[in-house]
Amino acid sequence: MHLNQPPSFLNRYYEDISKNMENAFRGHDLQIYDYLKYFLGWTDINGNRANNYTGKILRSSLCLLTSDSLNGNLKISLKAAVALEFVHNFSLIHDDIEDQDKFRRHRLSLWAIWGIPSAIVSGNALLTLGNLEIGNLTNEKLPLKMINKTQKLLTFSYLKMMEGQFLDIQYESKINISIPEYLRMIHLKTSTLLECSIILGVLTSNFNDDSLKSKFSSLGKILGNIFQIRDDVLGIWGTDDTGKPIGSDIKKKKKSLPIIHGLTHQNSSISKKIHDFLSQEFISDSEVNHVIDILNEAGSKTYCQELIKEYWSEGEKIIDDLNISNSFKIDFQELGTYLSGRHS
Amino acid sequence: MHLNQPPSFLNRYYEDISKNMENAFRGHDLQIYDYLKYFLGWTDINGNRANNYTGKILRSSLCLLTSDSLNGNLKISLKAAVALEFVHNFSLIHDDIEDQDKFRRHRLSLWAIWGIPSAIVSGNALLTLGNLEIGNLTNEKLPLKMINKTQKLLTFSYLKMMEGQFLDIQYESKINISIPEYLRMIHLKTSTLLECSIILGVLTSNFNDDSLKSKFSSLGKILGNIFQIRDDVLGIWGTDDTGKPIGSDIKKKKKSLPIIHGLTHQNSSISKKIHDFLSQEFISDSEVNHVIDILNEAGSKTYCQELIKEYWSEGEKIIDDLNISNSFKIDFQELGTYLSGRHS
Numbered sequence: 001m002h003l004n005q006p007p008s009f010l011n012r013y014y015e016d017i018s019k020n021m022e023n024a025f026r027g028h029d030l031q032i033y034d035y036l037k038y039f040l041g042w043t044d045i046n047g048n049r050a051n052n053y054t055g056k057i058l059r060s061s062l063c064l065l066t067s068d069s070l071n072g073n074l075k076i077s078l079k080a081a082v083a084l085e086f087v088h089n090f091s092l093i094h095d096d097i098e099d100q101d102k103f104r105r106h107r108l109s110l111w112a113i114w115g116i117p118s119a120i121v122s123g124n125a126l127l128t129l130g131n132l133e134i135g136n137l138t139n140e141k142l143p144l145k146m147i148n149k150t151q152k153l154l155t156f157s158y159l160k161m162m163e164g165q166f167l168d169i170q171y172e173s174k175i176n177i178s179i180p181e182y183l184r185m186i187h188l189k190t191s192t193l194l195e196c197s198i199i200l201g202v203l204t205s206n207f208n209d210d211s212l213k214s215k216f217s218s219l220g221k222i223l224g225n226i227f228q229i230r231d232d233v234l235g236i237w238g239t240d241d242t243g244k245p246i247g248s249d250i251k252k253k254k255k256s257l258p259i260i261h262g263l264t265h266q267n268s269s270i271s272k273k274i275h276d277f278l279s280q281e282f283i284s285d286s287e288v289n290h291v292i293d294i295l296n297e298a299g300s301k302t303y304c305q306e307l308i309k310e311y312w313s314e315g316e317k318i319i320d321d322l323n324i325s326n327s328f329k330i331d332f333q334e335l336g337t338y339l340s341g342r343h344s
Numbered sequence: 345m346h347l348n349q350p351p352s353f354l355n356r357y358y359e360d361i362s363k364n365m366e367n368a369f370r371g372h373d374l375q376i377y378d379y380l381k382y383f384l385g386w387t388d389i390n391g392n393r394a395n396n397y398t399g400k401i402l403r404s405s406l407c408l409l410t411s412d413s414l415n416g417n418l419k420i421s422l423k424a425a426v427a428l429e430f431v432h433n434f435s436l437i438h439d440d441i442e443d444q445d446k447f448r449r450h451r452l453s454l455w456a457i458w459g460i461p462s463a464i465v466s467g468n469a470l471l472t473l474g475n476l477e478i479g480n481l482t483n484e485k486l487p488l489k490m491i492n493k494t495q496k497l498l499t500f501s502y503l504k505m506m507e508g509q510f511l512d513i514q515y516e517s518k519i520n521i522s523i524p525e526y527l528r529m530i531h532l533k534t535s536t537l538l539e540c541s542i543i544l545g546v547l548t549s550n551f552n553d554d555s556l557k558s559k560f561s562s563l564g565k566i567l568g569n570i571f572q573i574r575d576d577v578l579g580i581w582g583t584d585d586t587g588k589p590i591g592s593d594i595k596k597k598k599k600s601l602p603i604i605h606g607l608t609h610q611n612s613s614i615s616k617k618i619h620d621f622l623s624q625e626f627i628s629d630s631e632v633n634h635v636i637d638i639l640n641e642a643g644s645k646t647y648c649q650e651l652i653k654e655y656w657s658e659g660e661k662i663i664d665d666l667n668i669s670n671s672f673k674i675d676f677q678e679l680g681t682y683l684s685g686r687h688s
Contacts, residue, residue: 125506128499144489147492151479155475155476159476
């Protein structure tokens, strides 16, 4: 497989996820839902049908892949999958406001079109649709106790996600963030929901075995860390194709891993230069390029990719050890390879 | 009872609610929770212990009062009560951002101290604590089916609340809002959560009788409408510390009931004048006073209070018809009287 090609299982589940997401909007007809339909890519700014869902469906497919690998009932797991996709998109809508990002997936973000107040409330409504969707598991053939477990886990996981987002915001105005502090933040902000996606696949398959859950949990965390560190790399070295301008995280003073690596570099002339730039109130485009040059000199990108490699060698061991059929192992492996090197 | 005195049952439940709200924060120790503790009044801006909870505890006490009147187990209903209080405060934190209100309960609002991004995420975390709290009902002796019902109802109700908030925001930039459109908006924005508060009292008492629920639902809706219409009156004629009417809703161009009454007044010179002021981009303080004068001339306040009276006569009939002991009927009656004429 080519390093940057999305794993094939994303295609396998796409239609089911996309269709069920749209179904979840049935009966919700106020304008607030039109804003959300725009955000999800289904309509253009005027409400005319545009595309199918344009998200990566990473979290939802991970839930379905896990369920599938355990011989679970995909119809049940789809409720959880849709809920995950809604929770994730809720976080993006609010992130765009918080980061003042005017674009998302090559299109204007909600607040950039309709203002902050409407965008905040629309985001909240999408989170709530996610809650309703996982609440609807009751219609399916899963023990009530298990249903309750899935709801609790999802709620707990997005609380952790919010804690991580909060830390991420706090870190913007702090200079001295250590790598352990960073890892704690991304664990909360990103990895918890990916871990939750996998575990919801386990629970909705009516499995509740602790050893199995623990292996899948570790795998989810690792995939989350890899996803976020690669995201950090793209936040500085990503091309315009990602929809993000190059070096965007530098402008925002995000304490992403490459920046922390530069800030804590043993060569004090490197760390001092980056420190000085980040202490400025405003960082110009040419200064952003200068910071990228320094990070290149510091080997910060290589550092990040080496860390990803380390995580992934651990992930591969876990996959080997899972009691699932080989074809699913290959799916998980393809995902790890893809996330390690994706370009968007 | 004096017209403006809060009903005594609020005192009766205050300590339980307040204590259980604080307990729900146990184990949540990041700074994000410090912001929330400040918002809830427990600490000052520096994190030092300040007060007890400063909210009205209207929704939570209504849940407990209903449960109490049905001989319910208050320990169980308290989980729902705390969840309601959190959901309500979440909505206030976001409302303050959306309305650019720098003060809440005579203190700086969250965003005014710590910025919009942190305030958005803190609000989200409080909503989630509410979800977790009602999810914790599983620890108690209520059938799982009923627990699932309570969770679904709460989720559904705050989705309606969000829809109402969204409409409220949309209405600010529209002039021609009819009274039925207004009533639909406040039903969603305010009455649904009050109705939910009462029904959660019914469900957590393990009652699921449709006729009983329907009576309590109607009462909840009526109390919600009265609460909001009185809120609208206070949004114009409410006085500040100096005793001056604040007229704050006029500045924000909120389509509150007095303003809609003025805008749709049969005397076209009245409606035209208000229309002209609200069509301005910015309304000065002296113009706000002028609008208040016109609304006084139009009898808009009287109109609102008459509508409240009508609702409440309906509410009193429902209370009469409830199969609960007399002392609880008096509690509900005191609440209606208070909400009809409260000054803050």
